[in-house]
Amino acid sequence: MTSLIPPGCPTVLTEDDRTGTSVETLRRAFMDNLFFVQGRFPEVATKNDHYLALAYTVRDRLLLRWLNSAKTYRDQFSRTVCYLSAEFLLGPHLGNNLINLGLYDAVAEAMQQTGLDLNVLLDQEEEPGLGNGGLGRLAACYMDSLATLEIPAIGYGIRYEYGIFDQEIRDGWQVEITDKWLRYGNPWEIARPEITLPVKFGGSTYSYTDDQGRYRVVWQPHQMVQGIAYDTPILGYKVNTANLLRLWRAEAIESFDFQAFNTGDYYGAVNEKIASENITKVLYPNDEQLQGKELRLMQQYFLCSCALQDMIRLYLQCSSDLTRFHHKFTVQLNDTHPAISVAELMRLLVDEHLLPWDTAWDITRQTFAYTNHTLLPEALEKWPLPLFGSLLPRHLQIIYEINQRFLDQVRLAYPGDQERLARLSIIDESECRYVRMANLACVGSHAINGVAALHSELLKQTVLRDFYELTPEKFSNKTNGVTPRRWMVLSNPGLTRLISNHIGEDWIKHLDQLRRLEPLAEDAGFAAEWHAVKHKNKVRLAEYIQQRVGISVDPSSIFDILVKRIHEYKRQHLCVLNIITLYQRLKDHPNLDITPHTFIFGGKAAPGYYKAKLIIKLINSVAEVVNTDPTVADRLKVVFLPDYNVTCGQRVYPAADLSEQISTAGYEASGTGNMKFALNGALTIGTLDGANVEIREEVGAENFFLFGNTVEQLQEIWRNGYRPWEIANNNPMLKRVLDLISCGHFSHGDTELFRPIVEHLWQNDRYCLLADYQSYVDCQEQATRLYRDQKQWVKMSILNVARMGKFSSDRAIREYCEDIWRVQPVHVPLADTSYIAQ
Numbered sequence: 001m002t003s004l005i006p007p008g009c010p011t012v013l014t015e016d017d018r019t020g021t022s023v024e025t026l027r028r029a030f031m032d033n034l035f036f037v038q039g040r041f042p043e044v045a046t047k048n049d050h051y052l053a054l055a056y057t058v059r060d061r062l063l064l065r066w067l068n069s070a071k072t073y074r075d076q077f078s079r080t081v082c083y084l085s086a087e088f089l090l091g092p093h094l095g096n097n098l099i100n101l102g103l104y105d106a107v108a109e110a111m112q113q114t115g116l117d118l119n120v121l122l123d124q125e126e127e128p129g130l131g132n133g134g135l136g137r138l139a140a141c142y143m144d145s146l147a148t149l150e151i152p153a154i155g156y157g158i159r160y161e162y163g164i165f166d167q168e169i170r171d172g173w174q175v176e177i178t179d180k181w182l183r184y185g186n187p188w189e190i191a192r193p194e195i196t197l198p199v200k201f202g203g204s205t206y207s208y209t210d211d212q213g214r215y216r217v218v219w220q221p222h223q224m225v226q227g228i229a230y231d232t233p234i235l236g237y238k239v240n241t242a243n244l245l246r247l248w249r250a251e252a253i254e255s256f257d258f259q260a261f262n263t264g265d266y267y268g269a270v271n272e273k274i275a276s277e278n279i280t281k282v283l284y285p286n287d288e289q290l291q292g293k294e295l296r297l298m299q300q301y302f303l304c305s306c307a308l309q310d311m312i313r314l315y316l317q318c319s320s321d322l323t324r325f326h327h328k329f330t331v332q333l334n335d336t337h338p339a340i341s342v343a344e345l346m347r348l349l350v351d352e353h354l355l356p357w358d359t360a361w362d363i364t365r366q367t368f369a370y371t372n373h374t375l376l377p378e379a380l381e382k383w384p385l386p387l388f389g390s391l392l393p394r395h396l397q398i399i400y401e402i403n404q405r406f407l408d409q410v411r412l413a414y415p416g417d418q419e420r421l422a423r424l425s426i427i428d429e430s431e432c433r434y435v436r437m438a439n440l441a442c443v444g445s446h447a448i449n450g451v452a453a454l455h456s457e458l459l460k461q462t463v464l465r466d467f468y469e470l471t472p473e474k475f476s477n478k479t480n481g482v483t484p485r486r487w488m489v490l491s492n493p494g495l496t497r498l499i500s501n502h503i504g505e506d507w508i509k510h511l512d513q514l515r516r517l518e519p520l521a522e523d524a525g526f527a528a529e530w531h532a533v534k535h536k537n538k539v540r541l542a543e544y545i546q547q548r549v550g551i552s553v554d555p556s557s558i559f560d561i562l563v564k565r566i567h568e569y570k571r572q573h574l575c576v577l578n579i580i581t582l583y584q585r586l587k588d589h590p591n592l593d594i595t596p597h598t599f600i601f602g603g604k605a606a607p608g609y610y611k612a613k614l615i616i617k618l619i620n621s622v623a624e625v626v627n628t629d630p631t632v633a634d635r636l637k638v639v640f641l642p643d644y645n646v647t648c649g650q651r652v653y654p655a656a657d658l659s660e661q662i663s664t665a666g667y668e669a670s671g672t673g674n675m676k677f678a679l680n681g682a683l684t685i686g687t688l689d690g691a692n693v694e695i696r697e698e699v700g701a702e703n704f705f706l707f708g709n710t711v712e713q714l715q716e717i718w719r720n721g722y723r724p725w726e727i728a729n730n731n732p733m734l735k736r737v738l739d740l741i742s743c744g745h746f747s748h749g750d751t752e753l754f755r756p757i758v759e760h761l762w763q764n765d766r767y768c769l770l771a772d773y774q775s776y777v778d779c780q781e782q783a784t785r786l787y788r789d790q791k792q793w794v795k796m797s798i799l800n801v802a803r804m805g806k807f808s809s810d811r812a813i814r815e816y817c818e819d820i821w822r823v824q825p826v827h828v829p830l831a832d833t834s835y836i837a838q
């Protein structure tokens, strides 16, 4: 290629095939990749070849920005946020990268010129499901915002070979299928086999005094594996910043144990290799439920050790003075899953880099901050001491030392208060002994936060109360947010275009700008367009439902949607009670004039959580009866969408009229689906729980359907002795609904099937469905009645969107940057790439 640019000018100004962005260059680069990377000529290329050729074309453009970012950070020794998380639920990369590069339309055009449909290629991508739900998805939104805000950041996580299982529904039951997401390769990652770090497990320790009189401890492990880095660039929206997501895969240090092999134990030798690789084999599919499995602790420690060793390695490339480690890095612990980092950093600094304990402890505490995501007691991580000690003997010693010094301070603050001491201790001494990970995280961090205002308050009053009383200055709230790039621009192009036509595009980076839509809520022409966009999105979802589960739904019925993990506290079965109530009313009065209603569910249950799986079966059983009953035909439909994931979410949120956020008050820490729905113009029916409280505050009480008991009211109910059976016996409709389930109406006469659900509601009802039932049914009726007034509904929908600015993950990340991380943006110039040519 001849260049018109004088020698010495950055070559990036020319349209070369790896960085150019014109339609013609993109088309040529795509054909080049199809030929030279995929090894295909057009006539025989498969859809997957096309997808990969395009992915590599896009990746080249990412790499240009990524390398520039990495070089800028290195040259400036930039302060860097490290987000440590056992889960990153990224969702498909291709569409998102096209949006953030600003190349979506150009690439669509280039594909069209090649005779291809970009949408078909987008559908080819298997999403990396390296997370369970909200917590992992939050990490992904935060990575997007960090890059968009030009904050130097590294996400550290685990490269699970199998992500969250794929869900199939057979005979109404959930069936789990392994998620082989790497089957056809992953074009978005770059393996770094030269970045390999050793991780030790088991064995014992011994101590000695070295020739300089220092007390030293040596850990002699029983097993050693190595972590290999896999890097994925995370590009910000229309900036040059591309940050690093570094996921670790475990491998045996040597492929064979030659000693075992030579003595004839071939299987033993290979087994060792398999055992090592098992560490990163599969994501534990439990959402908010601790499974105290040894392999899970190994995963956690493996992640933390790799991440911290890597940070120290990067640090030492630029400075030998580790006492300033916390000036270069600030580390956020995404829940307690990576909390073992506190002990691991101490070990690395004290044992391996020979820093005095007090110095190391100062660095450690100034390095870490901890986010709590749940108040559920069964999710609070604690590890039995014998298990912990046998896997991490040195860490147990370090934790004892940390604990002893910490409890000495507590004794000074609260002389004689033994009970408080026992509650604050990192070691749970009651019955069996445990290591309490939340206590370790609190003691080892300089900042502690919850994820919504209500949640942060409850944290201070309940699970972390003693820590709050001891160090109130560490506590703050950081209400969650979601990225408008994936959750509007990518998933809802219709609404994005309509909004941008009226208020420009600034809102994509400054979501508060949506306020400028408020006056348009009164504009009939705008409202008509708004309604048309929503209707089109509903038609699209209806087509998908038809194709996926063979149920035909009416796009002008109200789309009432509940998608999230299946859990009793999220109360999917409360929604079912209302459906059966409606069904009953229609059976009683076949001519009843109700708003045509489509209920749509989606979500996975943890494979070992029987009740949650039974709830899925209940939804499908009710769907079967309702959808085939001619009396209710066309007025009531129930759909369970199988395999709910990020990709499915992108179809669902834009098509919702009503968003179900119906958890028992006090149980949902924040929720983020609630934000995605409202941002896409759905109205919310919800309790005063998690971020619902703040969403309602922002959009206005008059634009939100509130029902149910508050946290305080529920506390009162339990204090007075909660008697759900009395509620059921005093509410004829509720009793009929429960009886209808019990008598086998939805289970082909089987009276046993749903007994565990119904009996629990009658007798115990831990999540207070019955206490909230009537209020929910009434509120549902109010919402569906209002839906008939489309003018009013659309106005409320516009006002909801206009007032959702607060819930951008950009706002959340700005708060973390200012209050916790104290980190500044670093502008990345798209500089000279002439070194490529040298």
Ligand code: OX2
Pocket: 133, 134, 135, 138, 287, 288, 335, 373, 374, 379, 451, 480, 668, 669, 670, 671, 672, 690
């Ligand atoms: C989830 C919480 O349940 C949810 O309320 C919150 O929005 C999300 O985290 C992100 O903060 N595992 N998943 C969660 O907490 C835990 C533990």
